[in-house]
Amino acid sequence: MEFIFYLVPLIPILPLLAFAAVVLFTHRNNRLSSNIVIGATVLSTLISWLVVLATISGGESVQAGGWNLSIPWLPTGSTTLNIGFMVDGFTAAMLFMVPFVCLMIFIYSQGYMKLGQPNQDPRYARFFAYMALFAGGMLLLVVANNLLLLFIAWELMGLCSYLLIGFWSFRDRDHEEHIDHAQVGRARAAALKAFITTRIGDVLLFAGMALLYSYTGTLIFRDIFRPETLESLQSIRLLGMPAVTLIALLIFGGAVGKSAQFPLHVWLPDAMEGPTPVSALIHAATMVAAGVYLVARTLPLFIAGFAGVDAPALYWVAIIGAITAFFGATIGLAQDDIKRVLAYSTISQLGYMMMALGLGGLVAGIFHLLTHAFFKALLFLGSGSVIHGMEHGHHAAPSEQEKGHFNPNDIKTMGGLRHKMPRTFLPYMAGTAALIGFPIITAGFWSKDEILAEAFHLWQETGGLSLPFWVWLAGTLGAFITALYMGRQTALVFWGQPRHAAAEHAHESPPSMTVPLAILAVFAIIGGYFNAPFLGSLLHHFMGEVHEASEVVSSAAVPFQPVVALVSSLMAILGFALGWAIYRNYRLGEVEPFQRWLGPVFTLLRNKYYVDELYHLIIIRPVVWLANQAFNFDSRWVVDPLVNLMGAVGRLASSFSLSFDQVAVDAGMVEGTAKAFNAFGGWLRQTQTGRAQNYLLVVAVTVLLLVGLYLYL
Amino acid sequence: MIPLYWWLIVAAALFCIGLYGVLSRRNAIGVLMGIELMLNAVNVNLVAFWRYITPQAMTGQVFAIFVITVAAAEAAVGLAIIIAAYRRRDTVVVDDMDIMRW
Numbered sequence: 001m002e003f004i005f006y007l008v009p010l011i012p013i014l015p016l017l018a019f020a021a022v023v024l025f026t027h028r029n030n031r032l033s034s035n036i037v038i039g040a041t042v043l044s045t046l047i048s049w050l051v052v053l054a055t056i057s058g059g060e061s062v063q064a065g066g067w068n069l070s071i072p073w074l075p076t077g078s079t080t081l082n083i084g085f086m087v088d089g090f091t092a093a094m095l096f097m098v099p100f101v102c103l104m105i106f107i108y109s110q111g112y113m114k115l116g117q118p119n120q121d122p123r124y125a126r127f128f129a130y131m132a133l134f135a136g137g138m139l140l141l142v143v144a145n146n147l148l149l150l151f152i153a154w155e156l157m158g159l160c161s162y163l164l165i166g167f168w169s170f171r172d173r174d175h176e177e178h179i180d181h182a183q184v185g186r187a188r189a190a191a192l193k194a195f196i197t198t199r200i201g202d203v204l205l206f207a208g209m210a211l212l213y214s215y216t217g218t219l220i221f222r223d224i225f226r227p228e229t230l231e232s233l234q235s236i237r238l239l240g241m242p243a244v245t246l247i248a249l250l251i252f253g254g255a256v257g258k259s260a261q262f263p264l265h266v267w268l269p270d271a272m273e274g275p276t277p278v279s280a281l282i283h284a285a286t287m288v289a290a291g292v293y294l295v296a297r298t299l300p301l302f303i304a305g306f307a308g309v310d311a312p313a314l315y316w317v318a319i320i321g322a323i324t325a326f327f328g329a330t331i332g333l334a335q336d337d338i339k340r341v342l343a344y345s346t347i348s349q350l351g352y353m354m355m356a357l358g359l360g361g362l363v364a365g366i367f368h369l370l371t372h373a374f375f376k377a378l379l380f381l382g383s384g385s386v387i388h389g390m391e392h393g394h395h396a397a398p399s400e401q402e403k404g405h406f407n408p409n410d411i412k413t414m415g416g417l418r419h420k421m422p423r424t425f426l427p428y429m430a431g432t433a434a435l436i437g438f439p440i441i442t443a444g445f446w447s448k449d450e451i452l453a454e455a456f457h458l459w460q461e462t463g464g465l466s467l468p469f470w471v472w473l474a475g476t477l478g479a480f481i482t483a484l485y486m487g488r489q490t491a492l493v494f495w496g497q498p499r500h501a502a503a504e505h506a507h508e509s510p511p512s513m514t515v516p517l518a519i520l521a522v523f524a525i526i527g528g529y530f531n532a533p534f535l536g537s538l539l540h541h542f543m544g545e546v547h548e549a550s551e552v553v554s555s556a557a558v559p560f561q562p563v564v565a566l567v568s569s570l571m572a573i574l575g576f577a578l579g580w581a582i583y584r585n586y587r588l589g590e591v592e593p594f595q596r597w598l599g600p601v602f603t604l605l606r607n608k609y610y611v612d613e614l615y616h617l618i619i620i621r622p623v624v625w626l627a628n629q630a631f632n633f634d635s636r637w638v639v640d641p642l643v644n645l646m647g648a649v650g651r652l653a654s655s656f657s658l659s660f661d662q663v664a665v666d667a668g669m670v671e672g673t674a675k676a677f678n679a680f681g682g683w684l685r686q687t688q689t690g691r692a693q694n695y696l697l698v699v700a701v702t703v704l705l706l707v708g709l710y711l712y713l
Numbered sequence: 714m715i716p717l718y719w720w721l722i723v724a725a726a727l728f729c730i731g732l733y734g735v736l737s738r739r740n741a742i743g744v745l746m747g748i749e750l751m752l753n754a755v756n757v758n759l760v761a762f763w764r765y766i767t768p769q770a771m772t773g774q775v776f777a778i779f780v781i782t783v784a785a786a787e788a789a790v791g792l793a794i795i796i797a798a799y800r801r802r803d804t805v806v807v808d809d810m811d812i813m814r815w
Contacts, residue, residue, distance in 0.1 A: 692810075693735070
């Protein structure tokens with residue numbers, strides 16, 4: 001089976017080739033373009049799954065030690081930067097999920113972008129090209145064996161994220177009739193916001209990489225995680241902490257940006273301006289998972305940075321994760337946009353993963369990453385299907401409401417859709433059940449439970465009101481709130497009576513959209529059994545040993561905690577039932593029950609704790625002010641006037657030079673000389689009379705004079 | 714025997730008469746005749762110097778013969794030019810033949 005690993009480079013290369021093929025050659029043929037992309041992804045998925053099988057059959061040597069292929073790439077003086085690919089149990093776990101979810105989303109996109117219909121998206125082929133580029137980036141990130149290649153893939157995804165979030169801002173003004181200019185503006189702002197916000201994290205990550213490279217001379221994971229390397233990094237002190245702690249914190253900064261953790265979470269909800277498959281792909285299943293993947297991959301650095309009490313690199317991951325998990329969930333309670341609810345849910349769930357990693361629970365975090373990717377992709381695609389249905393319903397409805405003021409994303413206008421869209425409804429409920437952690441039968445239950453069990457277990461070991469307790473509390477409360485807002489959302493979307501004419505006329509989406517939903521729903525349900533404790537925690541055996549080589553991470557599975565499972569199950573069922581019961585009979589136009597009961601708190605939540613406004617006040621306004629001052633300095637006060645002054649002086653000097661040239665040089669010297677000679681010649685030529693006798697007279701007189709001179713001198 | 718300078722004075726006088734003719738005659742034929750006078754003044758000089766200074770050598774006489782020959786040729790060419798000019802411009806007045814001016 002060893003030879004299968006040599007196919008690993010093909011996994012990211014195939015989608016990248018598909019991107020190149022579509023962009024360069026086939027972008028005029030929409031159907032061919034999407035078929036190329038989907039075909040490449042199918043191949044990628046098959047190879048990935050072969051690799052997963054080979055990893056499983058390869059036993060512990062492959063799963064823990066990994067298969068490695070390193071290529072010298074960039075000689076930099078004395079050292080050489082290597083790039084290369086690796087596969088171990090961890091990579092294989094990701095390879096099982098990433099290409100498959102991508103594939104489902106691509107198939108769904110065919111329906112969502114209305115292939116072959118009269119209102120097909122005019123930039124259909126371009127959309128698939130970007131999606132392929134993105135998938136290539138994510139797969140490259142997963143199989144990279146060093147930070148440099150990982151960073152390249154990381155940035156590739158950042159670019160795709162920008163292009164895809166802003167996909168509807170690049171509208172073809174010549175060929176489209178109805179352009180919603182407000183939407184174009186929002187999409188552009190969201191794309192810029194995502195790009196700039198994640199850039200903050202990327203700079204930190206790059207700084208961390210640079211530090212790491214300057215101290216160790218390598219960026220290959222395997223070399224960095226050698227115990228002696230980690231020890232030497234621990235012994236160097238930098239800014240009052242061990243170098244390894246600083247590096248870990250910088251890398252975590254990158255992950256905070258990419259995975260939308262507090263305080264850099266602001267870009268993710270706005271990113272919902274992109275087409276829904278983009279939200280599913282980038283902002284739920286894969287790209288935001290890259291930050292979690294990065295922290296998990298470099299976990300030995302964090303743990304090495306955790307060694308002293310004064311070096312809490314790992315604590316920060318847990319604290320940020322817990323804050324994000326809890327506050328993200330609370331914001332989700334007060335949002336009306338179906339996709340924004342899911343976006344805050346994503347932020348919150350990513351917080352759970354960070355929480356797990358911050359407590360040293362590598363497997364728990366990655367387990368939740370995998371299950372979450374399936375059910376969150378499912379939920380986003382389901383929401384896309386709902387929006388699709390609502391748009392159709394809006395077009396089909398008799399125009400009693402004024403057209404153009406209808407927002408198909410607003411969950412308050414929906415209702416009763418379970419009868420209109422049953423093939424969307426059932427998978428959506430499966431995804432919801434997984435997200436809230438419905439006991440025993442869903443994937444989300446097992447993965448979330450493992451995280452909480454991990455925290456609970458650590459709390460029991462440490463006792464008192466220590467960090468694991470707070471993490472556990474935040475996680476449990478977050479689970480309750482998650483169930484509450486999902487209850488609210490599903491009640492508003494699928495239950496009750498249609499609250500708007502569009503909802504009454506909504507109809508089911510095409511099979512290309514509903515079939516991926518069904519497939520993902522199956523995974524959202526059964527995905528948890530891969531690592532369920534009563535089935536022997538397979539994932540622990542499979543990938544738990546990955547960081548064992550660095551001799552710091554313990555991979556033993558935390559024992560099943562009945563108390564935790566019971567509490568979180570209760571939370572899930574109670575929260576969901578509560579949310580569902582409160583909102584089932586809500587009518588459009590009423591004041592929301594939560595708003596009535598919570599009052600100002602609800603306003604606070606609806607406005608996302610005013611974090612955007614805060615950033616606007618403390619960052620954007622000063623920056624804009626500074627930019628304006630710089631502009632004034634440049635264009636109004638100093639630089640431009642100086643330049644203009646120099647220009648004026650130059651013009652003055654050159655006008656002097658011009659007059660001198662014209663008067664003295666041209667008129668005086670050049671033309672003067674000519675005129676003088678002309679005048680002289682005019683005078684002299686009078687001697688040429690043409691009369692031979694005159695000449696002869698002159699000759700005779702001259703001869704006489706010469707003779708006279710000769711004789712008398 | 715008549716002294717040499719008498720001959721020289723005659724020759725000089727003849728030359729001056731010729732020169733005066735050349736410079737002052739308006740008729741081109743007259744100019745040509747003046748030139749003949751000047752050439753013959755030279756001949757007088759040549760023969761006189763031969764007779765008084767080097768009677769044993771023949772150079773003076775030979776040179777005089779050459780000058781006479783050249784003068785004959787010159788008169789022929791000059792008359793031909795004058796006839797041609799006369800035919801073309803209907804005049805033999807030297808002052809009118811001034812097309813070689815600026």
